[in-house]
Amino acid sequence: MAVDSLLSSPLGPPACEKDAKALQFIEDMTRNADAVQENVLAQILARNAHTEYLKGFNLHGATDRDSFKSKIPMVTYEDLQPLIQRIADGDRSPILSANPVSEFLTSSGTSAGERKLMPTIKEELDRRQLLYSLLMPVMNLYMKGLDKGKGLYFLFTKSETKTPGGLLARPVLTSYYKSDHFKTRPYDPYNVYTSPNEAILCSDSFQSMYTQMLCGLYEREQVLRVGAVFASGLLRAIRFLQLNWQELANDIRTGTLNRKITDPSIKECMTRVVKPDPNLANFISIECEKENWEGIITRIWPNTKYLDVIVTGAMAQYIPTLDYYSCGLPKACTMYASSECYFGLNLNPMCKPAQVSYTIMPNMAYFEFLPHEPNSVRSTHDPSSKLIDLADVEIGKEYELVITTYAGLCRYRVGDILRVTGFHNSAPQFQFVRRKNVLLSIDSDKTDESELQAAVENASRVLRGFNTSVVEYTSYAETKSIPGHYVIYWELLVKDSVNLPSDQVLEQCCLAMEESLNSVYRQCRVADNSIGALEIRLVKNGTFEELMDYAISRGASINQYKVPRCVSFTPIMELLDSRVVSTHFSPSLPHWTPERRR
Numbered sequence: 076m077a078v079d080s081l082l083s084s085p086l087g088p089p090a091c092e093k094d095a096k097a098l099q100f101i102e103d104m105t106r107n108a109d110a111v112q113e114n115v116l117a118q119i120l121a122r123n124a125h126t127e128y129l130k131g132f133n134l135h136g137a138t139d140r141d142s143f144k145s146k147i148p149m150v151t152y153e154d155l156q157p158l159i160q161r162i163a164d165g166d167r168s169p170i171l172s173a174n175p176v177s178e179f180l181t182s183s184g185t186s187a188g189e190r191k192l193m194p195t196i197k198e199e200l201d202r203r204q205l206l207y208s209l210l211m212p213v214m215n216l217y218m219k220g221l222d223k224g225k226g227l228y229f230l231f232t233k234s235e236t237k238t239p240g241g242l243l244a245r246p247v248l249t250s251y252y253k254s255d256h257f258k259t260r261p262y263d264p265y266n267v268y269t270s271p272n273e274a275i276l277c278s279d280s281f282q283s284m285y286t287q288m289l290c291g292l293y294e295r296e297q298v299l300r301v302g303a304v305f306a307s308g309l310l311r312a313i314r315f316l317q318l319n320w321q322e323l324a325n326d327i328r329t330g331t332l333n334r335k336i337t338d339p340s341i342k343e344c345m346t347r348v349v350k351p352d353p354n355l356a357n358f359i360s361i362e363c364e365k366e367n368w369e370g371i372i373t374r375i376w377p378n379t380k381y382l383d384v385i386v387t388g389a390m391a392q393y394i395p396t397l398d399y400y401s402c403g404l405p406k407a408c409t410m411y412a413s414s415e416c417y418f419g420l421n422l423n424p425m426c427k428p429a430q431v432s433y434t435i436m437p438n439m440a441y442f443e444f445l446p447h448e449p450n451s452v453r454s455t456h457d458p459s460s461k462l463i464d465l466a467d468v469e470i471g472k473e474y475e476l477v478i479t480t481y482a483g484l485c486r487y488r489v490g491d492i493l494r495v496t497g498f499h500n501s502a503p504q505f506q507f508v509r510r511k512n513v514l515l516s517i518d519s520d521k522t523d524e525s526e527l528q529a530a531v532e533n534a535s536r537v538l539r540g541f542n543t544s545v546v547e548y549t550s551y552a553e554t555k556s557i558p559g560h561y562v563i564y565w566e567l568l569v570k571d572s573v574n575l576p577s578d579q580v581l582e583q584c585c586l587a588m589e590e591s592l593n594s595v596y597r598q599c600r601v602a603d604n605s606i607g608a609l610e611i612r613l614v615k616n617g618t619f620e621e622l623m624d625y626a627i628s629r630g631a632s633i634n635q636y637k638v639p640r641c642v643s644f645t646p647i648m649e650l651l652d653s654r655v656v657s658t659h660f661s662p663s664l665p666h667w668t669p670e671r672r673r
């Protein structure tokens with residue numbers, strides 16, 4: 076196809092022939108969003124007609140929207156969990172999908188404290204790859220010359236386990252980085268990373284990060300973009316540099332590899348990278364020794380044009396810190412995806428974070444939208460009847476995303492709330508509003524209200540021997556320091572003032588809370604080091620009453636007032652912090668192993 080033939084495309088002109096094809100694909104999909112969706116649904120239903128799940132709803136082979144909508148209910152993970160458990164236990168019959176389940180993807184969303192297990196099929200990898208292949212062609216429309224340098228991306232694989240039935244269970248990115256799609260990707264001048272595959276594939280997070288940072292330092296002049304999947308990951312890398320720059324500079328000065336790097340494949344590949352470069356070592360030492368780390372990213376990687384990190388949703392809390400370290404470089408949020416399904420991409424990746432909208436690609440799955448009415452009284456009507464198709468959503472309205480995938484999820488509630496901001500051709504574009512029920516999040520952890528409540532109850536047990544109880548609590552995600560950590564404000568009722576809980580006892584309360592938080596939280600604490608020790612801030616008696624008075628003074632109803640279980644509004648934070656009488660941190664790491672507890 077001639078590049079010229081696409082010059083009139085709204086997504087043009089493409090940077091090269093390969094990009095032209097990708098942009099044309101986006102145009103084709105988005106111009107025909109509804110027809111593509113109808114076709115995707117028919118394909119999924121035809122293929123999975125004989126699965127136990129679909130047979131149970133008497134579709135009798137129908138593949139049309141009306142039959143699907145009238146017979147298939149909307150479900151949550153908990154509804155599917157017994158079926159998913161059977162697959163995990165080794166039942167190979169076609170339960171959800173006609174295609175064999177190739178592995179489980181472990182979501183950062185949890186159910187009963189453990190990561191949700193998402194069965195997937197082999198061909199889904201191709202679909203994910205297809206979405207990835209669209210990202211650079213779109214980026215090249217806005218940023219010229221990205222083929223003249225490299226990307227410093229901090230990418231990680233995490234530990235994997237096997238289910239009782241012998242299938243692998245691992246995060247979707249680990250599955251992708253370990254696939255041939257990634258490992259043997261063809262050379263693409265627009266997509267060259269400084270990190271060697273060997274470092275990305277090493278599941279020891281220290282060795283992986285160290286090597287990726289070292290390679291990034293050696294190639295500092297070539298780096299044109301710096302990124303990680305989420306903002307929290309990039310800030311973790313900066314923190315790593317703060318803690319380890321001396322050792323990194325020493326390696327560069329001497330041309331040797333730190334003895335802590337023991338992974339044989341990393342050692343082998345680094346023989347081609349590590350060489351003595353005293354000038355570079357001096358430069359790094361001078362920059363990193365400085366008290367002030369403002370603009371460190373642009374100082375060390377001076378040719379960086381933008382940061383490639385997701386800063387939408389829970390990650391928006393990191394925007395000021397990223398701006399500080401990068402002197403306000405543009406932040407590109409390129410895609411929106413999950414373990415269940417990759418959804419879509421941002422067609423204007425250089426826009427400001429508040430303007431980011433993702434265009435859902437109609438070929439990825441069948442998408443429906445449940446109008447989100449947070450204050451509506453729960454109706455007795457079947458909520459499935461309210462589901463709206465992709466092409467029919469309305470600008471300005473909020474919806475919960477519901478998906479039907481090739482891997483066999485049918486009308487599955489993802490839990491994300493999205494707002495329609497516009498359309499690209501006939502495909503709607505969505506702002507990510509928030510994930511339902513998430514109270515606290517630092518990295519990929521998501522803690523909801525009931526988990527926090529259970530953690531507080533667990534910790535309160537430690538106080539029983541002191542005739543003390545927690546009368547009120549609230550929480551805050553502290554992200555000014557790296558890594559961030561959970562702060563829990565406690566107001567205590569002390570009945571026996573001669574037997575007060577000591578600092579040590581309150582530290583044990585911190586740990587008891589961490590022990591009862593979900594496995595993603597504990598993994599971030601233990602394996603990834605991406606969350607710091609949980610902190611309890613004890614506040615004076617009467618503080619929560621003051622909090623209520625404050626809310627009422629701002630218009631809250633006395634009858635309906637409830638203590639917010641998470642706070643972030645500055646005046647409230649100031650009120651709470653001014654009443655703090657003592658602070659206590661978790662003294663050690665909670666328990667975590669890759670194995671699931673159940």
Ligand code: AMP
Nearest residue numbers: 182183387388410411412413414507510
């Ligand atoms: P996981 O299942 O662990 O892969 O997490 C997927 C979830 O991460 C999604 O359902 C969203 O809640 C969140 N997420 C993914 N991509 C984005 C994005 N670009 N912006 C905001 N949140 C996102």
